[in-house]
Amino acid sequence: xxxxxxxxxxxxxxxxxxxxxxxxxxxxxxxxxxxxxxxxxxxxxxxxxxxxxxxxxxxxxxxxxxxxxxxxxxxxxxxxxxxxxxxxxxxxxxxxxxxxxxxxxxxxxxxxxxxxxxxxxxxxxxxxxxxxxxxxxxxxxxxxxxxxxxxxxxxxxxxxxxxxxxxxxxxxxxxxxxxxxxxxxxxxxxxxxxxxxxxxxxxxxxxxxxxxxxxxxxxxxxxxxxxxxxxxxxxxxxxxxxxxxxxxxxxxxxxxxxxxxxxxxxxxxxxxxxxxxxxxxxxxxxxxxxxxxxxxxxxxxxxxxxxxxxxxxxxxxxxxxxxxxx
Ligand code: F7E
Numbered sequence: 001x002x003x004x005x006x007x008x009x010x011x012x013x014x015x016x017x018x019x020x021x022x023x024x025x026x027x028x029x030x031x032x033x034x035x036x037x038x039x040x041x042x043x044x045x046x047x048x049x050x051x052x053x054x055x056x057x058x059x060x061x062x063x064x065x066x067x068x069x070x071x072x073x074x075x076x077x078x079x080x081x082x083x084x085x086x087x088x089x090x091x092x093x094x095x096x097x098x099x100x101x102x103x104x105x106x107x108x109x110x111x112x113x114x115x116x117x118x119x120x121x122x123x124x125x126x127x128x129x130x131x132x133x134x135x136x137x138x139x140x141x142x143x144x145x146x147x148x149x150x151x152x153x154x155x156x157x158x159x160x161x162x163x164x165x166x167x168x169x170x171x172x173x174x175x176x177x178x179x180x181x182x183x184x185x186x187x188x189x190x191x192x193x194x195x196x197x198x199x200x201x202x203x204x205x206x207x208x209x210x211x212x213x214x215x216x217x218x219x220x221x222x223x224x225x226x227x228x229x230x231x232x233x234x235x236x237x238x239x240x241x242x243x244x245x246x247x248x249x250x251x252x253x254x255x256x257x258x259x260x261x262x263x264x265x266x267x268x269x270x271x272x273x274x275x276x277x278x279x280x281x282x283x284x285x286x287x288x289x290x291x292x293x294x295x296x297x298x299x300x301x302x303x304x305x306x307x308x309x310x311x312x313x314x315x316x317x318x319x320x321x322x323x324x325x326x
Contacts, residue, residue, distance in 0.1 A: 010071035012036040012056065012104065013078030014049065017184040018124070022075060022227040023047050029231075034069035036078065056100025057092070062107035070115065073234050075122045076104050079154075082188055083128060084212075086150035087280050094153045101157030105164045105172065118171055120234040123161040125174040126154045127219070127245070127286050137289035140176070140243055147281040162241070171239045175230050178245035178288040181308060182223040183315035190252055191220065194259050195312035199320035201270055202263045208270060212277030214252040217285040221246040222303035222311075232297040245288020246301045258309035263317070 009026050013019050014035030023033050024047060033049035042053045052065045056078050066074075079097040080086060086093040101123060108119050130138045131147035146152045158174050165172040185192035190211070200206035221244075229244040260267040293299045303311070 006030060006032050007072045008032045008034065008070055009073045009075060010034045010036070010066070010069045011049075011075045011077060012054075013076070013124075014045070014051070015039070016077060016081075017182055017186065017223050018077045018180075018227055018230075020184045021182065021224045022077070022230060023049055025224075025227050025231060034065075034071060036065065038078065055096070056103060057095045059103035059107060062103060063110060066107055066111040067114070071119060072117075073120045073122070074104070074108060075124075075230060076101060077124045079124065081150070082186075083148050083150045083283075084277070084279055085188075086148050086153070090149035093149045094156070096153075097150060098153030098156035102160045105160055105170070109164065109168055109170065112170075120239075121161070121164075121170060121172040122230050122234055123157055123172065123174045124230075125158045125161070125176045125241070126151070127176060127178040127243075127288060128283060129155050129158060129176065130286060131283050132281075133286065136285070137245075137247065137287040138243065139289045140241055140292055147283050148279065151283075158241075165239055171234075173233045173239045174241040175233055176241065176243045176288075177226055177229075178219040178221065178243075178286060180221045180223040180226040181312065183312050184223065185312070191255055191309075191312060192316075194252075194255055195309070195316045196319075198259045198263055198265070198313050199316035200323075202265065202317065203320045203324050203326070205320055205324060208272055209267075210272050210274040210277065211252065212274065212279070213282055214256065214271070214273065215284075216282060217249050217251045217287075219245045219247065219249055219286050219288050220255070220305055220308065221301045222308050225301045225303055229293055229297060229299045232293075232299055236296070240296075242293045242297065243288045243290050244293055244299070245290045246305075247288060247290060248305060249285065249287045250305050254305070255309060258306050259313045262310050262313045
């Protein structure tokens, strides 16, 4: 029987939440994993992935990394991804989250010529591009109305991905992913901020939780489900863009109910709102229609909103117990 060649994937932003889940998903499919990290020394990661030091704000070594990694697939997950912070660091965000995509696409185009092979490129596009939504639910054909420097940068990266696909015949796709969370979510994002606080309040390590706009509504899914859709997009014959979402909308209040409720606490007296945490322009509500992903990729989410909240709180309870020395 002919042996199938082991495929190689290069993941930017591999140290983030999606990098964690995607690495494990691809390892199960026998990929060799190479990852780009921006804040620690290169070497071997905990799952055996090979790591390189680079930053999408500086394209100088991307070509060398591509030569070493020799990838069949590149997943561009790196970004300054915090929406609130992008108002404080708009130029940095435009550089990394926007022009960083262009740097990667250019490096891949040149690498393809050097190596004489085609690379499949995934761009982590975002539901934030829909911003002040012009229709609901949002599909692949819904016009964008970005409401933050982050979202503007993502729109730029989205169009460059399409531009390189159409100009240079590259296999480059956008996954337009709605919010996706997990126990690996960064602590500055609202779901993880809440699950961590629930656990610490429950164990007496914290008294209160300060939040911004708790009326905001999002379509929240589980990151472990969403990385599968990224991979499926790159396995198709034709490169196309896809919305990835659950189609279910919940408010921050709903997440408070589910997560505080899970440990038997009422959040009403424990949560306060802080005007400093409101954004200069807010995205009030997002709801995705993932019909195309369902039909063409045969993809669907598995973890429900309530399961997600419980999973995150249970994980943070374990961390809080360690912190409390229990
Ligand atoms: O905010 C509100 C906040 O920061 C969700 C990123 O991964 O998903 C994420 O962007 C909502 C917003 O996520 C707090 O105003 C209230 O309306 O968890 P978040 P995000 O801004 O939706 C998209 C798809 C991305 O692409 C982004 O990279 O919650 N909110 N109080 C708060 N948000 C935060 N962070 N902290 C609060 O205290």
